[in-house]
Amino acid sequence: MKKAFTLIELLVVIAIIAILAAILFPVFAQAKASAKNTQDLSNLKQITTAALMYAGDYDDLFVPVGNQDWYGTNPHLRPQGPADGIPWHGWSLRMLPYTKNREMFRSPLLDRVGSFTGGCASSSGMQMTNSYSYNYFIGRDASYGWEGDGDYGSTPAGERLSTPLSQTQIEEVAKTVIFLNSNSLPPYGREWGCYYVTLEAPDFINKIRFRAIHRDGGNLAFSDGHAKFYPAKEADAAGTGYPACGGQPSHTIFNWSARGMWMFPGMPGSNGGYGDGPVRHGCAGG
Numbered sequence: 001m002k003k004a005f006t007l008i009e010l011l012v013v014i015a016i017i018a019i020l021a022a023i024l025f026p027v028f029a030q031a032k033a034s035a036k037n038t039q040d041l042s043n044l045k046q047i048t049t050a051a052l053m054y055a056g057d058y059d060d061l062f063v064p065v066g067n068q069d070w071y072g073t074n075p076h077l078r079p080q081g082p083a084d085g086i087p088w089h090g091w092s093l094r095m096l097p098y099t100k101n102r103e104m105f106r107s108p109l110l111d112r113v114g115s116f117t118g119g120c121a122s123s124s125g126m127q128m129t130n131s132y133s134y135n136y137f138i139g140r141d142a143s144y145g146w147e148g149d150g151d152y153g154s155t156p157a158g159e160r161l162s163t164p165l166s167q168t169q170i171e172e173v174a175k176t177v178i179f180l181n182s183n184s185l186p187p188y189g190r191e192w193g194c195y196y197v198t199l200e201a202p203d204f205i206n207k208i209r210f211r212a213i214h215r216d217g218g219n220l221a222f223s224d225g226h227a228k229f230y231p232a233k234e235a236d237a238a239g240t241g242y243p244a245c246g247g248q249p250s251h252t253i254f255n256w257s258a259r260g261m262w263m264f265p266g267m268p269g270s271n272g273g274y275g276d277g278p279v280r281h282g283c284a285g286g
Contacts, residue, residue: 036108037214041229043104044179044221047132050098051178052167052225060166062178062223063091064141065134065204067196072119075200076126088200091139092130096199105130105199109213110185118191128197133182133205137265137272138223139164144204151206155264156273170265173224177263180220181210183237187247206263206274208253212236220261230259234278245283252279 054063067090070082081087092105099105106112110131116124136144136152140161144152154160170176182203184193196203210218217231235253239245254274255262264272280286 033214037219037229040107040109040181040214041219041227043107044132044219044227045225046099046101046104047092047095047179048221048223048225048227050095053098054095055167060168061164062138062166063094063134064164065136065139065143066090066094066141067201067204068143070201071192071195074123074126074195075198076123076194082201090130090198090200090202091134091204092132092199092202102129102199105132105202107131107181110181110211114194114197115186116190116194120191120194123194126194126198128185129199130197130202131182131185132179133184133203133210135176135178135180135223135263136204136206137161137165137263138170138176138178139204157270159272165265167223170223171267171269174222174226175260175262176223176265176267177208177220177261178223180205180208181213181218183207183209183211183249185211185237188237188249190247206254208232208235208256208261208263209237209249210235211238212240216240222261223265230261232256232259239283242284244285245281248281248283250281250284252281253277 051063055061068082073082075088112128114123114126114128141164142162167173182197183205184196184203195201212218212233215231216233217229219227219229221227233241234251237249238247239250242250255264255267255271255276257268257276264274266272
């Protein structure tokens, strides 16, 4: 007589498999997310190393931002350049001879195809070839034309932001952020981010603002060459943890000395007039 499983035995086995799957699937998903975050951290370290190599070849000056205020066009719409006779020359394009790898500028944590609307609707579906931001205070070159807003033309304290810095001009290189995830990707940049997410016209920023995709935080690269993960949902460009902000930032952070990280290169001696610590927006409550 042949032996066989009974229906009850089969149901028990199926139940055990289902329980194990319910336990293991989240673990696998978490492991995958951790692997992506590790790759993102590696990208930032290598980009920072490339920036230091670039500085070594250019009188110790960091790469200039190089992204003119050509609002209204991008390499997807106009591959030859932002205007007749003017080529694209953003900071990541200048650094390609040092990285020798275009994929290094694309974070595995973030979308690679832009889902844009509004002023960027004509660029929806474009490949976003750079998903990182550069600290404008370091690569400042007056290429971004907002002179009167106290952000990119000059500091609130009156310092002109027109010439890239050298590493020796940074007060504390191990605490001054140089690269981070771009804040121009959707959802925050859905209507305007198409102008700042390519190798030719990459993103720049003067605030600690990234996408808190992994464990309510993100990776930051510092101007001495190291990179580190920081849990900081207050810095998320999409307002993670603050639903009332509707995909917008919940806080503005220029400098955060309590966490040992800042954007303004004069810190901690001078904050440039930008203040210290997260400034809560109304949508975040409290």
